[in-house]
Amino acid sequence: MSATSTTTSTTTRPGAAALRRGGGALLGVLATLLLASVVSFVVLRAVPGDPARLIVGPLATPDVLAGVRTQLGLDDPLWLQYLRYVRDFATGQWGYSYSNGADVTAVMAARLPATLELALWAFLFAVVGALVVATVASFRGGAVAAAAKVVSLIGLGTPQFWVALVLILVLGSGGLGVLPGPSGRLTSFLEPPPHVTGLYTVDGLLAGQPIVFSDALAHLALPAISLAIIPGAFLTRLLTANQLDVARAPFVTVVRSKGVSRWAAHRRHVLHNALLPSVSSAGLVLASLITGSVLVESVFNWPGIGQVLVQGIQRQDFAVVQAFVLLSAVLYVAANTVADLAVALIDPRLRVSGGSR
Amino acid sequence: MKGTRVQAATAVGLLAALAVLAVAGLLLRETAIAVDVSQALQPPGSEHWFGTDAQGRDVFARVAVGTSIALASGLGTVAVGGGLGLLIALVCGLGPRWLDAVLVRLLDAVMAFPALLLALAVTMAFGTGLLTALLGVVVTVVPVFARTLRAEARRATSEPFVQAARTIGLSTPRIAVRHVVPYLGTTFSVQTAANVGNVILVLSGLSFIGVGAQPPTPEWGAMITDGLQNALTGQWWTGVFPGLALLVTVVAVNLLADSIPAVRAARLARRRGARPPASAAPVVVGSEPVPAASAKEA
Numbered sequence: 001m002s003a004t005s006t007t008t009s010t011t012t013r014p015g016a017a018a019l020r021r022g023g024g025a026l027l028g029v030l031a032t033l034l035l036a037s038v039v040s041f042v043v044l045r046a047v048p049g050d051p052a053r054l055i056v057g058p059l060a061t062p063d064v065l066a067g068v069r070t071q072l073g074l075d076d077p078l079w080l081q082y083l084r085y086v087r088d089f090a091t092g093q094w095g096y097s098y099s100n101g102a103d104v105t106a107v108m109a110a111r112l113p114a115t116l117e118l119a120l121w122a123f124l125f126a127v128v129g130a131l132v133v134a135t136v137a138s139f140r141g142g143a144v145a146a147a148a149k150v151v152s153l154i155g156l157g158t159p160q161f162w163v164a165l166v167l168i169l170v171l172g173s174g175g176l177g178v179l180p181g182p183s184g185r186l187t188s189f190l191e192p193p194p195h196v197t198g199l200y201t202v203d204g205l206l207a208g209q210p211i212v213f214s215d216a217l218a219h220l221a222l223p224a225i226s227l228a229i230i231p232g233a234f235l236t237r238l239l240t241a242n243q244l245d246v247a248r249a250p251f252v253t254v255v256r257s258k259g260v261s262r263w264a265a266h267r268r269h270v271l272h273n274a275l276l277p278s279v280s281s282a283g284l285v286l287a288s289l290i291t292g293s294v295l296v297e298s299v300f301n302w303p304g305i306g307q308v309l310v311q312g313i314q315r316q317d318f319a320v321v322q323a324f325v326l327l328s329a330v331l332y333v334a335a336n337t338v339a340d341l342a343v344a345l346i347d348p349r350l351r352v353s354g355g356s357r
Numbered sequence: 358m359k360g361t362r363v364q365a366a367t368a369v370g371l372l373a374a375l376a377v378l379a380v381a382g383l384l385l386r387e388t389a390i391a392v393d394v395s396q397a398l399q400p401p402g403s404e405h406w407f408g409t410d411a412q413g414r415d416v417f418a419r420v421a422v423g424t425s426i427a428l429a430s431g432l433g434t435v436a437v438g439g440g441l442g443l444l445i446a447l448v449c450g451l452g453p454r455w456l457d458a459v460l461v462r463l464l465d466a467v468m469a470f471p472a473l474l475l476a477l478a479v480t481m482a483f484g485t486g487l488l489t490a491l492l493g494v495v496v497t498v499v500p501v502f503a504r505t506l507r508a509e510a511r512r513a514t515s516e517p518f519v520q521a522a523r524t525i526g527l528s529t530p531r532i533a534v535r536h537v538v539p540y541l542g543t544t545f546s547v548q549t550a551a552n553v554g555n556v557i558l559v560l561s562g563l564s565f566i567g568v569g570a571q572p573p574t575p576e577w578g579a580m581i582t583d584g585l586q587n588a589l590t591g592q593w594w595t596g597v598f599p600g601l602a603l604l605v606t607v608v609a610v611n612l613l614a615d616s617i618p619a620v621r622a623a624r625l626a627r628r629r630g631a632r633p634p635a636s637a638a639p640v641v642v643g644s645e646p647v648p649a650a651s652a653k654e655a
Contacts, residue, residue: 031462032462032465032466032469033466033469034466035462035463035465035466036466036467036469036470038466039466039467039470040470040478043475043478043479043482044478044481044482146360153608153611153612153615154604154608156611157554157558157604157607157608157610157611158604158607159558159561159562159565159578159581159600159603159604159607161562161565161578161581162581162596162597162599162600162601162603162604165581165584165585165588165596165597165600166597166600168588168589169588169593169597173589181589182589287471288471290471290474291471291472291473291474291562294473294474294566295473295562295565295566298566299585310566310567313477313481313566313567313568314567316481318481321477321478321481322478324474325470325474325475325477325478328470328471328474329469329470329471329474332469332470332471333469
């Protein structure tokens with residue numbers, strides 16, 4: 001995100017410039033993260049409402065309430081509470097559920113593989129779909145490109161949770177019944193495969209259980225499609241615009257004038273050069289996958305962290321919400337940073353002059 | 358160019374239809390919450406165009422009221438959030454450098470949260486409901502506007518007309534209001550269009566997961582939550598229609614936002630002869646619009 005690109009240096013020695021740029025970028029990211037933690041602390045701790053009261057319930061005696069307050073450190077000054085909050089978050093102690101006392105970190109860790117598997121497949125669908133549509137649209141141009149543009153605009157405006165509902169109604173158990181509807185990750189009579197990665201499709205393959213693999217994939221299909229729509233539409237727009245841009249570049253004319261066929265030039269030169277800039281939108285794609293998992297998982301009864309969040313919301317469970325919200329910001333910033341670094345590493349043009357972005 | 362005009366016309370047509378629906382919604386507020394259990398879960402027909410829900414409420418009336426809620430809250434939150442963002446942008450652009458640096462860092466920190474989750478946190482902190490959800494959404498809109506407009510405001514300060522205004526001794530507030538704000542007008546309107554759709558989506562998402570509008574408010578997201586319960590028993594209409602209205606609204610707004618830069622450039626080109634259009638500010642319509650754009654400024 002902007003933190004990395006704010007520092008542009010104009011030094012002549014590329015190595016030193018890159019180093020200073022990297023250092024500055026890292027400091028910027030850290031500052032952003034620290035401030036983000038302040039924001040989430042202020043929003044969820046310092047506003048009206050007493051977490052201790054939520055934990056003990058409305059009927060508890062003042063003594064019990066005071067006890068819990070002390071136990072949580074709510075009597076300490078705010079800055080001390082904040083420092084403790086940052087320390088706990090950084091060390092992975094995300095507190096205990098207000099409603100049932102479960103260790104939030106443990107719950108999240110147990111649910112993470114389900115979300116990860118869903119997000120990975122959705123990402124795969126989105127990237128493959130966007131690559132195909134964007135390449136065809138920018139290569140053919142004209143009506144095809146116009147149609148692709150309209151489709152991606154519609155995709156960007158789609159409420160994912162509603163698509164989930166429609167998919168269940170059409171393809172799932174609410175309609176044709178081609179794919180399993182809202183019924184979790186596996187058909188109930190199947191045992192989950194032996195735990196290696198926690199991703200049922202991968203573990204199923206590793207264990208040589210094709211039935212588990214195909215069943216897991218069938219269960220994945222509808223939620224993953226719902227989740228893939230927004231990032232897919234976003235990537236389609238981006239890749240189409242990038243390819244149309246590159247296709248106009250003089251070097252493409254040169255390539256063509258050397259007798260390379262139009263398709264070969266498009267694939268080898270236009271497509272390849274259009275891919276790189278889209279790497280820097282990795283953060284946005286990740287953010288949309290995180291947001292989407294919150295909205296989609298509960299529709300499909302998918303046992304991931306998005307569902308934990310929604311259940312936490314219904315129980316007014318601030319510990320869960322707080323951990324999830326700050327975690328999403330950390331992941332988002334991290335993805336942006338990694339993407340920026342990756343682009344800087346891959347793209348030789350950014351290495352030479354200290355970045356012209 | 359023709360394509361853009363068709364696109365803009367489609368968007369305006371759809372929005373006009375939605376506006377009519379929203380006005381109808383204002384008249385149907387009573388019908389939308391009138392429970393009649395004997396009429397529960399009627400399929401769409403001549404009596405109930407979109408059928409009825411589990412409590413026998415007319416789905417069409419509820420969708421219509423939902424339209425007025427969505428349009429009003431979408432425009433309202435963007436207006437408030439955009440106004441606050443404009444204010445911050447002016448402070449950043451015309452104020453002292455150190456304040457600018459501090460504010461930009463803070464805005465970046467707020468934008469580090471995915472919009473839905475930030476809005477969710479704010480909403481939960483102040484207690485669930487439509488009003489707090491609106492507040493939560495405003496919080497996500499402010500940095501988006503502030504970040505984009507700030508870059509423009511900074512650019513304005515180096516333009517001759519602002520320097521001339523300084524030279525003749527105008528006060529900073531006067532320069533801000535009379536000279537910089539008009540300069541930001543284009544960007545502001547483009548941003549407004551680009552954000553309204555997104556805001557409506559986030560708002561319905563909040564209601565969908567239960568922190569936004571509470572029953573019996575006929576908000577689209579909340580209605581889709583209701584519709585889920587009827588989906589597996591065959592009453593598809595309770596959830597499908599509100600979502601369809603939501604989809605059409607957001608797409609119409611995004612179509613409009615997408616065509617604004619091109620239409621404006623064309624108009625400008627016509628007015629000034631055949632000069633090539635100044636590169637219009639890039640707008641990423643849809644989810645999480647601005648972080649991408651903000652990465653490009655120095």
